[in-house]
Each structure stands twice: as structure tokens, then as C-alpha cells.
Amino acid sequence: VVQSAVSQPMKLPSEEEALHATYVLADFGCALPSKRHAHCNITPVLLRAPEVLLGGEWDTPADIWSFGCLAYELITNEVLFQYRTYDDFGLTETENLLYQMMFHACEEFEPTQLSICPLAGEYFNSNCRCGLFDRELKKEPTLGRWPIQELIAEHKILSDEECFAAGAFVQRCLRLNPEDRATAKDLLEDKWIRG
Known part of the structure; x- marks a missing residue:
């Protein structure tokens, strides 16, 4: 017996209903038990945590990274990172993604972290300085700082106070x-989430 169903459009909630609704964000496409996992790519590349990108072991903090990227996207309606070459500096897609991660996190990778990531040697020299800055490039990219709070503020959708709180949460x-990284429990207790 074959049955057909006609898709019906869902009624949009009113603003009042939307403000009081409970939302759940879930994706079990790659659900695994919580323990260290090694050497497999998870999540779309723009949501991928640095330890996964560098071939290291990963666990629940990788989900927190992805959540932070999604939170930024939900706040600003834009993706945080771009997966493309940076021709001005001669960077590959992955090198540019690592560069952007440092740029917006406002920090550099720690030697201890890089020492346990099998692919780190492709992007960082033995002194744990980013090898992509040491190559002969058209221009040497200077590792600047562009905090998440400032990125959110540029969209002019939140008050200054709200930008700071939302940015601190994402950071x-x-x-x-x-x-x-914060744990899920830490984030649930964050003052921005608690309002």
C-alpha cells in the first residue's frame, strides 16, 4: 500500500510565541559516545574545531566549538569563518582557516596542543610558530586581533552591552x-544565556 502525503506549510509563530518557545538544536548525524576520538573529520569544515582540523583527538569540547560557531551565525546571520584561499598571503584553504581561528580567538596555539596533533607539522614549524607565516609569501600575514565582540558590534543589531555579553559567550x-573551552554546563550558567 502506497500512501501519499501533502506537505503543509507551518504557521509562523507570533513574536510573543517565539520569545517564549523552547528551542532544541540537535544533529545526530555523527553521534558518538563521549570519549577521545582520533583521526576522523566531523562536522562541516566551517564548524570544525581546530583539534579536529589538525588531526588530533577530540571529545565534547569539539561540540562546544561548533556550537560557538553556530551561536555567532544565529546572532549575526553570517558564518564566522570562510573556507577559501587567501591569495594575498598565499594561504591554502586550511591555512587560512587556522589563521582566521587565531585572528578571532585572539590567541595562538599552545605548543602542547600542537605536539599531540598529527597534522600540526603541515602548518606549524618545530618552534610551534605558524609555519604559514614563515614561508616566502607575497606578504607576510600579521596575526592581528579581531575579537568576536567587535564582529558582532559591526552588525549593529545589539546594544553595546549585549554585544559584549554575546561576544564573551561565543568567545x-x-x-x-x-x-x-567552557563546558555545556558552564554555558548554561552564563549570564548572557540566563538573561
């Missing part, structure tokens, strides 16, 4: 070292 998710 807690986007620490380069997974050990420094």
Missing part, C-alpha cells in the same frame, strides 16, 4: 585549546 566556546 568562551572558541578557545583554541579544547581544555580552555
